[in-house]
Amino acid sequence: MLKAADTLFAQADGPERVTMDAIAAACSVGKGTLFRAFGSRAGLLDALWATKIEALRASVESGVVPFRQDT
Structure with missing residues (x-):
């Protein structure tokens, strides 16, 4: 369910558009x-953000750069 929600939020013009x-x-x-x-x-949004924050935390702790910003 979180994966489906994440996909819809990523594709939407704004979070308020996802029902x-x-x-x-x-x-x-x-x-x-x-x-x-x-x-x-x-509650759904909290759970979705918690999974994203956990993935980011795990990446940082493992030394993997989760994203790269080119300057």
């Missing part, structure tokens, strides 16, 4: 399933 209905449809579950899993839209 729970769209996320549910993208991962073939009912909207109620999203609310049971995350409690609310804010």
Whole structure:
């Protein structure tokens, strides 16, 4: 569910354009399933950010550069 949400948010013009209905449809579950899993839209966003922050933390701790900014 988080992967589907992440994809939709990345493709949207803004986060407010991504509905729970769209996320549910993208991962073939009912909207109620999203609310049971995350409690609310804010809970889903919190879980999504937590996975992204964890991946970034793991990269930094392992010495891998997670992104590169060319100057």
